[in-house]
Structure formats: C-alpha cells, structure tokens
Amino acid sequence: MTDASEESKQIEKLYEFGERLSEAKDKSQNVKDYEGIIDASKTSLKAKQLAAQLIPRFFKFFPNLSSRALNAHFDLIEEEDLAVRVQAIRGLPLFCKDTKEYISKIVDILGQLLTAEEIVERDAVHKALMSVLRQDVKESLTALFKHIWNVEDPSQDDTIRDKVLCFIRDKVFPLKAELLRPQEEMERHITDLIKKSLGDVTGAEFRMFMDFLKSLSIFGEKAPPEHLKELIGIIEGQADLDSQFDVSDADHIDRLISCLFMALSFFVRGASGSKFLNYLNKHIIPVFDKLPEERKLDLLKALAEISPYTTPQDSRQILPSVVQLLKTYMPRRKTGEETNFTYVECLLFSFHHLAHKAPNASNSLCGYKIVTGQPSDRLGEDFSEYYKDFTERLSSVEDLTRATMKKLTQGMAEHNKAMAAAKSDEAKDSIKTQKQNTTTGLRTCNNILAMTKPLHSKTPTFIGDKRQVLFDTGC
Numbered sequence: 001m002t003d004a005s006e007e008s009k010q011i012e013k014l015y016e017f018g019e020r021l022s023e024a025k026d027k028s029q030n031v032k033d034y035e036g037i038i039d040a041s042k043t044s045l046k047a048k049q050l051a052a053q054l055i056p057r058f059f060k061f062f063p064n065l066s067s068r069a070l071n072a073h074f075d076l077i078e079e080e081d082l083a084v085r086v087q088a089i090r091g092l093p094l095f096c097k098d099t100k101e102y103i104s105k106i107v108d109i110l111g112q113l114l115t116a117e118e119i120v121e122r123d124a125v126h127k128a129l130m131s132v133l134r135q136d137v138k139e140s141l142t143a144l145f146k147h148i149w150n151v152e153d154p155s156q157d158d159t160i161r162d163k164v165l166c167f168i169r170d171k172v173f174p175l176k177a178e179l180l181r182p183q184e185e186m187e188r189h190i191t192d193l194i195k196k197s198l199g200d201v202t203g204a205e206f207r208m209f210m211d212f213l214k215s216l217s218i219f220g221e222k223a224p225p226e227h228l229k230e231l232i233g234i235i236e237g238q239a240d241l242d243s244q245f246d247v248s249d250a251d252h253i254d255r256l257i258s259c260l261f262m263a264l265s266f267f268v269r270g271a272s273g274s275k276f277l278n279y280l281n282k283h284i285i286p287v288f289d290k291l292p293e294e295r296k297l298d299l300l301k302a303l304a305e306i307s308p309y310t311t312p313q314d315s316r317q318i319l320p321s322v323v324q325l326l327k328t329y330m331p332r333r334k335t336g337e338e339t340n341f342t343y344v345e346c347l348l349f350s351f352h353h354l355a356h357k358a359p360n361a362s363n364s365l366c367g368y369k370i371v372t373g374q375p376s377d378r379l380g381e382d383f384s385e386y387y388k389d390f391t392e393r394l395s396s397v398e399d400l401t402r403a404t405m406k407k408l409t410q411g412m413a414e415h416n417k418a419m420a421a422a423k424s425d426e427a428k429d430s431i432k433t434q435k436q437n438t439t440t441g442l443r444t445c446n447n448i449l450a451m452t453k454p455l456h457s458k459t460p461t462f463i464g465d466k467r468q469v470l471f472d473t474g475c
Helices: 004-023 031-040 045-057 063-077 082-095 100-113 119-135 137-149 154-179 183-196 203-215 225-239 250-268 274-290 293-309 312-329 341-357 359-366 384-421 425-456
Strands: none
Touching (some): 004 031, 082 100, 082 119, 100 137, 137 183, 154 183, 203 225, 225 274, 312 384, 341 425
C-alpha cells in the first residue's frame, strides 16, 4: 500500500509532467516527462487514474515510446479498481485520433471489453467505440466485424461475438444514415462485411442482417436488378440450395422454409426464384410425405406465396409435381381418411397461378384443351382420361368441402349458444378460439370451392393475376 504522503507526491509529480508537456512548444523533446507519466501508471490508484488521462493525451508526440505507453495503458484497463478501468477505457479513443494506424487495435480491445459486467464500465466502452467509429467508420467496422467471423476459441469468444453483434444491432445499425458516409461506398463496405459474417449465424442473426441490408439505399426500391440478385444469392446461400437434401435434417428444413419466406419480398420486386423452385421440385416435393407434419403446411404456404411471381419456364417445370401432390390430397373417391383442406387450398392456389403462367402445360396433366398455338399444346394427343380423373377428384373434394361447411356452420351456431351461456372469462376465451377456428375453416372451404369451380371446364380460366380474388386465404 502506498501511504498518503507518497501518493500525494506522485500526483504532484504527474501534474508537473502534464503541465510541462502542455506548455512545451515541441513536446517531443520532453521525453523524460512522458516516461515519468508511463512509470506513474505502476504506482498508486489515484496516480493510475491520472496517468490514464495523460498517457493517451500526449501519445502522438512520442512514437518511439508507443509500445511502452500502450502496454502501460492496457494494464490499466485490467486493473481491479473500477474507477481506474473506466478512466483507461475513456482514454482509448485518443490513441487513434491522430494516429490512425492504431484504430484496428483499439477497436479490437474495445470489442473484447463489451463483455464488461459493470454498467458504468460497459457504458464507457460503448461511448469509446462510438467515438472511434466516428473517427474512421470503415476501419472501425472492419475491426469490429472480425469478432464475428474470427472465432478461434469458441468457448472463450462466443460471448464476445454475441456482445459485438448486439452492439452493432443496437448502436451502429440505427445510426446508419450518420455513420455510412459516403453513402454508396460505405453501404457497399458494410454489405461485404455482413456477407463475410454469414458463414455461421443463427436464424435470428441472419434475419437481423437481412433486415438491415434491405434498409440500405443500394437495395432499396430503386435498386438495379443485380442488387436484388445479390440479396437473393445471400438468401440462397443460407438456404444451402447447392446441397443434397436429407429429409431427416430438421435444421435444413427450417432454414429452407424461413429463407423462402424471407425471399418473397424480392420475388415480388422481380428477383428470380428459379433456384428455390428447382430445389423444391427436385428435392422437396418428391419426399413431401416424409417431411415433419408441422412443416408441411409452412412449405405449402411458401409455395403458394411464391407462385404468383414465377416465370413461365419455372411454372412449366414445377407444375407436374404440384399436380401430383394435389392429387394426393384430392382422392378420386372417398377413402374414409380425413381431408386436409388447408393443404388442398394452398395447392389449388399454387396450381392456378402456375397454370396461368404456362396454361397449355395443364393439357397433358389434366386433360384440358387450352390453345396457345404452340407445339406444347399437344392438342393431337388424347388426354381425356386425365381430364376425367382430375374432374372426378375435383367433384370429390367439392362434396367433402360442402359436407364440412355444413358441419362448421352448425358448429358456429352451437358456439354462439355456448358463448351466450358462458359464465367465466376462461370459458368465453375457449369458445372465442373455437369460433375463430371455425371461421378460418369456413373461409378455407369457400376458397376451395371458388378455385375448383372454373377447373371443370375443358378450357378453364385460371386465377392468375396478383389482385385479391379470393377470401383471405389460410395459405
């Protein structure tokens, strides 16, 4: 322990060093004074606090002492005393204010310090990082993102990585308009950093990054097609569309469906969904019956959402698989098995939109007689058995749908009676949920009947524009 008189002398000496350096015209000549400040960082607590202010203040004038000065200051950051640590953290931005070559190192250290448990210390780290970011945002972001993609020791670095991600999300992303200047150059730079960070991210992290990228002007409403293609490429990479599909890989199924919905807004804007559709056609639909039950509907919903935005070529390729799947859930005759009306609704919606894009493809699949003047009309071939089969399936599902609607309508009347008689809030909430489910079921049935009706014609009209032509679909 340093006694009070000794500590007082140390503080007095430090003030002398600081005053001489402040007054000196050529500060680089005062080497002994700066060395005295560095040495004082090894003494008493109050001296350490003062040294934590003075070391970075005069750092730029003594390049030959830079290693000694930095090491002494970094030692202060690891001090047990909170006040010393906080003062040392606050001084870090000064090291690179006039010596830009230290930005990467300082940001690296501040990134590690984001794990600080004390609120005042963590607040100091946040402020120091923002200060350095404003000095040189490009270099600072590059150094910060290295904590995301360079995890050499996962057990040690996962916490740092998570804290850095939170800092970027909460502090950097909201200030993009201020920090990303010049706009196009810096938006491109942070995009490249994010793309490099996507090798090992969680679903939530990927969505966070994609939401941010979508907010950038280079990917905005006026973005050129190649920029949309770039974003779709990122989502395709996350969906792992170049890999073989393993139906037992639940994580891949989850990522694929999540990415399909994520990509939808870009399909709406004109980006190509060919790679996704080809993957669905080749790998997913053939093993649809083996998919987890809880993900089947999600997949059919995704397909239905995408179908209005497919190209004629993609529609022609995937339509046979959709028709085959539709037949699976629209049996030709009553089988005694319960019909999944939501599956049928989604598949009919997809069928209509795909067939609208490639109408004559339905001739050889459903026995229709649609004339486009192209050889692919295949009007000289007899597909009448296909027509008979398909329309019988339509009639069968219509009968089942009407019977279900009758039951649902009766059920709704019973729900209304039960609601009038219900006493407790719990009972009312339960009945309310049942009524909502019944309403959804009736809407699904109405949609099915609206979509099957035109398909009985040998030259049907497909629901193919992007306007709302049905009730709000469940799919």
